[in-house]
Amino acid sequence: MSDRLPGFSTLAVHAGAQPDPTTGARATPIYQTTSFVFNDADHAASLFGLQAFGNIYTRIGNPTNAVLEERVAALEGGTAALAVASGHAAQVVVLQQLMQPGDEFIAARKLYGGSINQFTHAFKSFGWNVVWADPDDISSFERAVTPRTKAIFIESIANPAGSITDIEAISTVARKAGVPLIVDNTLASPYLIRPIDHGADIVVHSLTKFLGGHGNSLGGIIVDAGTFDWSTGGKYPMLSEPRPEYHGIKLQETFGNFAFAIACRVLGLRDLGPALSPFNAFMILTGIETLPLRMQKQCDNAKAVAEFLAGHSAVASVSYAGLPSDKYHQLARKYAPKGAGAVFTFSLKGGYDAGVSLVSKLQLFSHLANVGDTRSLVIHPASTTHSQLDDAAKIKSGAGPDVVRLSIGIEDKEDLIADLEQALGA
Amino acid sequence: MNHDAYPDNYIRGILNSVKSIAMVGASPVNVRPSYFAFKYLAQRGYDMIPVNPGHVGKELLGKPFVASLSDIGRPIDMIDIFRNSSHILPVVEEALTLDPLPKVIWMQLGARDDVAAAKAESVGIKVVMNRCPKIEYGRLSSEISWMGVNSRTLSSKRAPAPTQGMRLSLNRMSVGGGDTAASDRAAKNKSEQS
Structure with a gap:
């Protein structure tokens, strides 16, 4: 029994999973059941009272989901995790443990448009008040702190433009304010950035994206640092x-x-109810086994595509932190040295109409509202993911009318470039 | 011993070798952490002795309470202290008067007294502070994984199907010594502030 630290790829395959004790099944079985029998009345009481480890009901925990939870906790370097039905559900469950009506949390202005909507509108009706700050100006976080502040929320790599957030600088603000730093690590995945190593107290993911990786299953997860x-x-x-x-x-x-992970499970998931299907947990677990391979290929492809676009005459600008000329390149070298992710934006000299035309002419890129698939994806955020924001907020969040967002897949990069070339040129 | 980060082999060695555990501050109230740990360790086959002067004459899960360590009247392998840090030293001093000495003194989650630990270690007693034996047993056996906790162990072997009250193997491959790096750092910062 030597204590040694296996590498990331070993954890991606093994953490949390061992052969099934009953059948010897090596792949993690899908425990597609609502409930689990008790040994006797005392066992039942012990489980309900949180005195014993074990399973009760899939809305509180499930053995397939537990493998997924331990695996992501291990990959992120956290103590525990809780899987839920979606990334949005993860955010509700996290904040329910921290916020009382009338409390505030500070959020980076550059976020996934769905999060901006959830924070602005849905949470308002709970009495949870979001205060926006600018991730490019750390002092704006300091200025936003009040006695009612309960948390700070940022994305490690921010949607939609793939900008890199200075996690350590913002964690210093959080520590000084005595509040936890929550980092949405969806676009980076722990393969590129492990926010806990940089001062995050809680990490959340939409598992739907790079962790699951195949665009087939929704899921979300909360990791307790x-x-x-x-x-x-x-x-x-x-x-x-x-x-x-x-x-x-x-x-x-x-x-x-x-x-914190236990609170999310026994006070959040139990009472709010957004349980993850064990089948989805199985699909996502299978995806995670190849996360290191996919993520590296997607980053390498993204860099090649970004370089091609930066040199194209129809393109006004490319926002990709992997390009040396990019505003976020130094932060990318510090936080994500293996690659700057696979989601980025570019703008077209022809503006809104050119964006619409490009999307319609692409043959390999799929026009849809997701990221982190094996397939390359394209979207026009201003008319879709960010359409419910007003124009000023669209521009502030990096989703102006001339902006096109790409999520690069694992295809051959030459084919992706050829597809963009024909769509831009014709 | 570096009490900021214990190697898994240190904890594993203790939990694999001790048989009797006297729990100082054991509570009969079934929502207290000491009750949880007492019940769990008894189910895993440890010989548990509840020590609490406030409950002498009563039993905890069939085991009679004793008032103090010196009242136990037989050798014990480990003393598990469920008291605040400020109440640790007198318990350790009493433990040092026992003959034979206990092999291990364990202080619960949140409890740490480096002076008391040094006294115990100077006479060859192993010390664990700010940990829970139930959590560590559950972690090293991976039973705690049911709750989404990072056991920081791996195994490609088929485990026996668990039955009620059985001892579990703790001999899985450890991912890294001690706790996760980040939580160790946080605990260290906290103990330096206080």
Whole structure:
């Protein structure tokens, strides 16, 4: 039994999974069941009271989902994780543990458009107030802190333009304010960036994207870094105070450095209900086994495509942090030395109409609202993912009317470039 | 011993070798962490002795409470202390008067007293601080993985199908010594501040 640290690719295949004790099945079985029998009344009471490890009901936990949870926790360097039905569900469950009505959280202005909508509108009706800050101006986060601030939320690689966020600088602001830093690591995946190594306290993902990687299954996950002390100042009563739902258990006292993940499970998932299907967990787990291979190929392809576009006469500009001329190139070299991701934007000299024309002429790129597929994807954010933002907010979030977003897949890069060339040139 | 980050082999060695555990501060209240840990360790086959002067004359899961370590009246392998850091030292000093000495003194999650630890280590007692034996047993056996916890162990072997009350193998390959790097750092920063 030597203590050694296996590499990322080994963890991507093995972490959380071992042959099934009952059948010897080597692939993780799909435990497609709602419920699990108890040994006896005492066993049932122990499980419901959180005294024993085990399964009760798939809305609280499921063995297939548990393999996925441990695997992503291991890849991110966290203490524990909780899988849920979607990335959006992950965000609701995380903030439910932190926010009371009237509280505030600070969010980077450059985010996935769906997150901007969720934070601005849906959360408003819960009394959770988002305060926007500019990830290119760290002092805007400092200025946004008030006594009601409960968290800071950023994306490691920000949608849609693939800009790189200075996680360490913002984690310093969070630590000074005494609030956890939540990082949405969807576009980077832990293969490119591990936010916990840079000061994140909580990491969330849409598993639907690069982790699952095949565009076939929705999912989301919450990773607890085990770094935040929830007991100070009574700011986080879901974790520090006796919980009436569980006869007075204090979660941090009982579960230590994975108490946040447990809170998300037993207070969030149990009561809000966005459980992940075990079938989806299986599909995503299978995807994660090849994450290192796919992500590297997608980054390499993206760089080649970005270089081609930067040299094309119809293209006004390319926003890809992997290009040496890009504004975020130094941050990319620091945070994502293996590659700057596979999602980026470019703008066309012909403006909105040229964007629409390009999308219609592409033969390999699929026009749809997703990223992180094996297939290359294209979208015009201003008319789709970011369409519910006003024009000023569109430009601020990097989704102006002339902007086209690409998500590069694992095809041969020569074919992707040829497809863009015919669509731009004709 | 570096008490900021324990190698898995250190914890594994302790949990594989001790048989009797006296739990100081064991509570009969079934939502207290000490009750959770007592019950779990008893189910995994450890010989558990509840120590709490406030409950003498009563039993915890069939085991009679004793008032103090010196009242146990037989050798014990490990003392598991469920008290705040400020109450650790007197318990350790009492433990050092036992004959034979215990092999291990374990302080629960959140409890740490480096002076008391140094005293115990100076007479050859192994010390663990700010950890829970239930969590560590669940982690090294990977049973805790049911709750999405990162066990930081790997295995390609088929485990026996678990039955009620059985001992589980703790001999899986460890991914890294001690806790995750980030949580270790956070715990260290916290202990330096206080």
